[in-house]
Amino acid sequence: MKSVRVVVVGAGVIGFSTAVCIAEALPFCSVTVLAETFSPNTTSDGAAGILFAAEFPDIPLERQKRWFKDSFDHLLAIAVSEQSPDAGVMLSSGWQIFKEIPAKKKPFWSEFVIGFRSMTDRELKRFPDHKFGQAFTTLKCECSSYLPWLEKRFRKAGGKVEQRKVNNLQELSNSFDIIVNCSGLGSKMLVGDTEVYSVRGQVLKVxxxxxQHFIRDGDGKTYIYPGTQSITIGGTRQEGDWRLQVDEGDTKGILERCSRLEPSLSKGKVISTWVGLRPSRKNPRVEREVVQLRSCRVPVVHNYGHGGWGVTLAWGTGLDALGLVRQCLHEMPLQAKL
Structure with missing residues (x-):
């Protein structure tokens, strides 16, 4: 009989990564993923899923490096294995280019990707509007394949999955001993976090x-990411915008900007358009607290607010969340564990 009941709220890339980390490392726990939406209808499903990161202002850089490295190592092992086609994880090479020379020519994650270097003048000739660039090989993780693959791995580890909307943490207090909150934008309502906001992203599949190579403008607004089936081009970063409808003006702008970077794109065929709301926060929240729910005090581990870097950091923050769950277990009264 599994003794400690853990629930993970949220079934995007953060939720399932965290759930797999816990279920595989703590076989004496019974782990359930609870969510209103599952793949292919999560925000993660539309993500381009290419690995590099922005720097968060208030999280120690060593911790951010660990998140990135743990995620990169985990996905690299999949990319070079026979699991790669099923999991939707592949190596991807290309360029990040800048109109102005950035203050930091080597971002903190440069030591973990493969073959990071500054672009040569000859390479930059292709992009006459840009003064500086970085060339490297990273990973692309396509969540429309990766999430079902993770769910299968989770079930194999004994995990359970249930589809329903969770309106508040009180609903969970009688059925579970530890709550892990990976509800992304839902945390605004679920735990009353006013620091979470939406950043609307629109992308096209072409x-x-x-x-064969990715191209990303350093401002993060224009990018071309080749994938296994199609190419994802984008995008938009509209803060505080909650619209889920496709905006034709955005579609036109994306096609124009991306065709300027890669003129042959104008010969490509647009297959689909997708809109998602990134669950953004000044800093992701990866921490634990004890919450009074009805008559009992319940440990809650939070792991959300990654913005556009969810796929990049999911496994790293999932391992951090596992560490926090271990701390909760350590502090639990003995009868709860029996």
């Missing part, structure tokens, strides 16, 4: 199989 058929252009001749394009």
């Amino acid at each position: 058929e252009a199989p001749w394009l």
